[in-house]
Amino acid sequence: MNVKDSEIKTLLETYKQITVLGLSDNPSKPSFYVPDYMRNQGWSIVGVYPKPHSAGGFKIYQSLEDTDPSERKFVQVFRASDKIPGLVEEILKLGGVEFLWLQLGIEHPEAEAKAEKAGIRVVSNRCLLVEHKRLF
Numbered sequence: 088m089n090v091k092d093s094e095i096k097t098l099l100e101t102y103k104q105i106t107v108l109g110l111s112d113n114p115s116k117p118s119f120y121v122p123d124y125m126r127n128q129g130w131s132i133v134g135v136y137p138k139p140h141s142a143g144g145f146k147i148y149q150s151l152e153d154t155d156p157s158e159r160k161f162v163q164v165f166r167a168s169d170k171i172p173g174l175v176e177e178i179l180k181l182g183g184v185e186f187l188w189l190q191l192g193i194e195h196p197e198a199e200a201k202a203e204k205a206g207i208r209v210v211s212n213r214c215l216l217v218e219h220k221r222l223f
Contacts, residue, residue: 088194088211089203096222098208102161102186103130106154108174109165110134112142117190118165119143121216128219133158156183163188163215171195175202188215 090098105125110132111118123143126132133154134147141147148154151162162184166174171189175198178184187202189195189211199209 088199088209090208090210095210095218098186098210099219099222104158105130105132105161105163106135106151106159107132107163107165108135108151110136110145110147111165112136112138112140114142117214117216121165121190121214122163124216125219128223151177152181156181159183161186161188163190164193165190166193168193168195172198172201174198178202178207179205186210188213190214191217 107122109118110122113119119142122132122134122145132145134145135151135154136147137149139147139149151159160183162178164174171193172195184207186208191212191214194211199211202209
């Protein structure tokens with residue numbers, strides 16, 4: 088993680104569009120209710136999920152590649168830690184990502200270092216909902 092705690096609020100104020108990888112169709116899962124919370128706080132949210140769904144009225148893409156580059160400057164991730172190296176490779180190939188947020192319980196130091204080396208700001212193992220409530 089290359090983002091200092093003192094920088095998180097500024098980054099959240101800067102990036103008002105979030106692409107959520109793994110946005111679930113199950114309202115009881117954090118991968119649904121965290122993005123829903125952020126949308127209710129004024130952020131624009133689109134999701135990426137392999138199976139199409141319309142839960143919560145979110146726009147859902149089947150892959151990160153399908154998103155518009157302007158939508159993927161801030162990417163929030165709900166995927167297993169062992170999937171992060173492949174995700175970082177995909178992000179570096181596609182370009183456009185400036186801020187990568189790995190949700191609570193998700194971290195992969197080597198992949199994070201690779202993203203950071205490419206100039207991407209990284210927060211790992213933190214819950215966006217918890218951090219938003221703490222800072223705002």
